[in-house]
Amino acid sequence: MKVPAAVLWERNSPWKVEEIELGEPGPGEVLVQLKASGICHSDDHGVTGDIPMPLPQVGGHEGAGVVLEVGEGVSRVRPGDHVVLSAIPACGNCRWCISGRANLCDLGRRAVAPAADEQVPARRLGGQTLSALCQLGTFASHAVVSELQAVRIDDDVPLDVAALIGCGVTTGVLGAIRVADVLPGDVVVVQGVGGIGINAVQGARIAGASTIVAVDPVERKRNWALEFGATHVAADMEEATALVADLTRGVMADKAILCVGVAHGEHLGPLVGIISKGGRVVVTSITPVTETAMTFSLFDFAMSNKELRGHVYGAANPVADFPRIIEMYRRGQLRLDELITTRYPLSEVNAGFADMHGGRNLRGLLEL
Numbered sequence: 510m511k512v513p514a515a516v517l518w519e520r521n522s523p524w525k526v527e528e529i530e531l532g533e534p535g536p537g538e539v540l541v542q543l544k545a546s547g548i549c550h551s552d553d554h555g556v557t558g559d560i561p562m563p564l565p566q567v568g569g570h571e572g573a574g575v576v577l578e579v580g581e582g583v584s585r586v587r588p589g590d591h592v593v594l595s596a597i598p599a600c601g602n603c604r605w606c607i608s609g610r611a612n613l614c615d616l617g618r619r620a621v622a623p624a625a626d627e628q629v630p631a632r633r634l635g636g637q638t639l640s641a642l643c644q645l646g647t648f649a650s651h652a653v654v655s656e657l658q659a660v661r662i663d664d665d666v667p668l669d670v671a672a673l674i675g676c677g678v679t680t681g682v683l684g685a686i687r688v689a690d691v692l693p694g695d696v697v698v699v700q701g702v703g704g705i706g707i708n709a710v711q712g713a714r715i716a717g718a719s720t721i722v723a724v725d726p727v728e729r730k731r732n733w734a735l736e737f738g739a740t741h742v743a744a745d746m747e748e749a750t751a752l753v754a755d756l757t758r759g760v761m762a763d764k765a766i767l768c769v770g771v772a773h774g775e776h777l778g779p780l781v782g783i784i785s786k787g788g789r790v791v792v793t794s795i796t797p798v799t800e801t802a803m804t805f806s807l808f809d810f811a812m813s814n815k816e817l818r819g820h821v822y823g824a825a826n827p828v829a830d831f832p833r834i835i836e837m838y839r840r841g842q843l844r845l846d847e848l849i850t851t852r853y854p855l856s857e858v859n860a861g862f863a864d865m866h867g868g869r870n871l872r873g874l875l876e877l
């Protein structure tokens with residue numbers, strides 16, 4: 510079928526909305542009518558090449574919608590089901606899935622680089638195959654996706670907020686709770702208050718942090734952070750370090766979570782410096798794939814028993830965790846409606862990215 514979709518043809522160029530050809534759902538695949546897609550900074554990493562996605566590419570990996578058709582052998586969902594699309598598949602069979610670490614599912618590598626002989630949903634335009642980050646392509650009216658990435662949710666959950674669960678909410682909230690392992694009474698620093706960082710603030714609040722210091726150069730972001738549960742804010746890490754030293758009488762923070770739009774090695778030093786002995790730094794942000802250097806004192810790091818932890822997708826098990834996230838939303842513990850700053854039609858996708866870069870959105874949302 511032909512559907513409108515935002516396509517990236519060249520690095521550092523605008524998205525173009527065009528009619529693409531979506532294949533029929535093959536074995537294990539489902540056709541989803543998308544209702545909404547969040548605009549996540551990871552899509553922009555595909556634009557800059559930080560994530561070296563092959564081009565041309567259909568954008569979007571944070572979506573929700575309604576299943577229209579299922580391919581052969583599909584058992585997880587049926588037509589009519591409301592689904593959140595999971596950025597990472599959960600095959601249910603690999604050693605990671607069966608040990609409750611589906612965020613590390615072996616099929617996750619398909620998100621960026623499927624093997625040549627591997628079945629992924631077919632998208633074409635003008636005779637060319639289109640790639641899609643996470644094999645989702647949610648900047649479109651419809652998507653064909655693996656059933657391993659379609660997680661059924663209750664029909665009463667608004668599909669706009671549900672879309673955000675597909676990446677930003679899950680990564681931010683569960684990243685704080687599970688990966689940073691925020692404990693009641695902890696002092697937590699969140700650097701970068703975008704769609705991910707604001708949810709790390711919420712996760713830290715839910716986990717019972719006593720003190721949450723949100724760091725962002727944009728004043729509007731700092732004000733939002735205070736509304737979502739931060740207890741203090743700072744414009745940069747220098748200011749945050751002085752603030753945390755003062756608040757903790759020099760003990761420093763238990764956890765620090767890096768959520769800036771683009772991470773670089775130089776971010777590590779101040780983060781390692783702001784945590785206490787035995788503290789933990791969590792790297793959520795994506796770094797350009799070619800960058801490998803970082804500099805901080807390994808002597809202090811070792812002698813202070815500090816930890817540096819990589820983080821992908823909130824250590825989430827989507828089938829188990831999406832309903833838990835929804836329940837926190839229903840009970841008012843997690844604010845999701847307020848995350849959507851601006852809504853755009855698909856034709857305005859570039860305005861959505863411009864607002865993200867301009868610091869004007871917590872999350873921009875495409876209504877599809």
Ligand SMILES: NC(=O)c1ccc[n+]([C@@H]2O[C@H](COP(=O)([O-])OP(=O)(O)OC[C@H]3O[C@@H](n4cnc5c(N)ncnc54)[C@H](O)[C@@H]3O)[C@@H](O)[C@H]2O)c1
Pocket residue numbers: 548549550551552554676677680700701702703704705706724725726727730745746768769770771772792793794795796820821822823865866868870871
């Ligand atoms: N690890 C994962 O599983 C995962 C999942 C989703 C997104 N990500 C990554 O998380 C990062 C954040 O994504 P997002 O969608 O929230 O981005 P965003 O653009 O919405 O927000 C980034 C925020 O960082 C702030 N910022 C920039 N430089 C800063 C600095 N030096 N100090 C403090 N704040 C700074 C910006 O003002 C902005 O508010 C991206 O790198 C994204 O690719 C990782």
Ligand SMILES: [Zn+2]
Pocket residue numbers: 549550551552570571596676677
């Ligand atoms: Zn994302």
Ligand SMILES: [Zn+2]
Pocket residue numbers: 598599600601602603604605606607611613614615616
């Ligand atoms: Zn698996």
